[in-house]
Amino acid sequence: MSGIHQFVPMLHRFDAVGEHTRALRDQLAAQGVTTRIYTELPDPETVDETRPYLAYEEEAEPGDVLVYQFATESVMARWLAARRECLVVNYHSVTPPRFFAPWNNGIARLQVDSLYELAEIGPRADLGIAVSEFDAAELREAGCASTVVIPVANVATPPTPPDPVTAERLRRERDRRRQEDAGGARWLSVGRLAPNKGHHDTVAALFVARMTTDPGARLTLVGTPSEPNYAHALRHYVISLGLSGAVDFVSSIDDAQLSAYYGASDVLVMLSDHEGFGVPLVEAMARGVPVVAYDAGAVSEVLGDAGVLLTRKHPRHVVSALHRLLGDPAECERLMAKGRERVAGMDLANAGNRLVATVRALADDAMAPGGTGAARS
């Protein structure tokens, strides 16, 4: 019996691509579609949910649709490109290698390989699904003739309620700082500690803010240290700027705890150099946190006019924008209202259904007389 099967290099829990893959599988299965997840390498935590990709050669059925979750380099890309089944590339953006080159040559090489693989699998794909128009343009540039944009399916809408314990702890900390007369603005940055995320620019801006407009400003960085050299340098930078007591590094938290951090923050600062979508933008808008973001990748597409979009991000420019915004409560309120409207307009709650419907339509087409699946199988 034909099915819609997904291929992902590794299936991780609490990872954006991993959760996306699992959510899509669950929705397909709920609709009675035969679906399996194949991986290049097993993750011990999810090994029971996956099968080795080479096993598919024995399990292939005429009319199958294969969905490749493309986020990084994998031998599966070329293997899939050489197969005859109807192929969908669900593209999750490849960070350009130039960001990693000075920090981790190994990752940079993998990113280069990823781009080569994209150029091989792109023209072969019957459909490319991107989370943003920015990513769709990359897919088209790689030779993918047919693309659709469906925003990420795994953003919690409405937002998960804040974890009460974390929220209470953050509230007490704020009260204590107010008593110490050091209650400045609370900045939040969310994203992996990786070079393209521009966290160092945020730290530099915080330093300048504390030296000029807001001596009590603080920053919470929520993100997994995914590139060790960069993460280590970031901590060193914080110390050398005398910001040890003003910057908190937070990682390994769940959605409810993350909600608490959003709730305890005055502004989301996002100075990333490359974003295929920008989930934190949506999270902040949905939770009524104003956003100041650098205009890179899909940021302007996602944020629209519901936040402050920066065309430059040197420290004084960022500080100036934050100072103006946070000093204008009416403007903050206006942007927060706009943000909520914008997120509602994205209809993210139905993104998963749209994704499934799109892939199922392709599968139906493949099985129809003269369809791609019938012709190739």
Added chain:
Amino acid sequence: MTPEDAIPDATVSDDGPEPDEVELLAGFDRLRPQGGLKWGFDDAMRRLSERGTGTGAAGIPWEGLPEDLWQRGRSARIGQRFVGDVAGVLASTLAADARKAADAAMDDRLVATWDALRYLAARMESLASRVDPIGALLDEPLEPIPEPDVSVWSDMLAGWFGSPHSSGPVIVGESGDGELTATLRRAGHRVCGVEPRGWEVWRTFGDPGPEDCVVFSEVAEFLASAEDNSVSGVVLVGVVDRLELSGKLGLLGNTVRAVGPAGTVVLLVSDQAAWDENLPAVARDLAPGRPLHPETWLFLLRRFGVVDLQWHPSPDGSMHALVGTVGR
């Protein structure tokens, strides 16, 4: 000095980055590992590991003799032509063949070689993780270490450097609040301060003094990457007390190399008793290094080839000055 103490006038701008912002961001870029020893080792290991899967290491094919070789006729230059056209190709081919032969001969031993390299890599990781045990242990730097008071030597400093050189700047590390750089600048020297504390860098930029050069970097790393004979002199203060012994020795070696013959080296070092007395117990116990006795410094400087050494004892018992010239 805390960062808050150094707050200059609030100035925000929509223009491009100012020089202080550029230096602030450059300070982060200098933390990139690219080009370092560990980076090079890791990269070499990776290239070795990937060998055979990539496109490298292909042998050079025999291209044969140039077809027109014998048609060129006999001339006085035939020898040169032979070397260029034949021997060149032959040498390349032989080199490629030799490499193949060596690889083939190594086949049996290759596994052991790989194992040795991998153990070396693991050893390197282990050593690297021990470089900064205090930093790994603590979330914050040892800020209680007091700022050295260099004012007692400020007036004499310019005299030790004599007339300004045209060969390169005088490096002051750590330049702190800029007192020593200002003194040398007034005496006509080109000066560059090196300072690892961002708030001091920021404050220096905030003060009037457009000719100031301040680099946001660790002094040891700055001098390690300085070219030979590229500076006319070096003043070291603060960092010489804090570094652990091997760091002190590395710093001295790079200082002498960067200064070159006839250049001046000045060390302003804390008095051991004063250091012990003034430092909080936690900082005293956990600081990676402690001041050396001036006699020890003289011994080390001599070993590194510094001559005409003078020890100027501290007038107030806090900080000694050691002055010398790099030998020719």
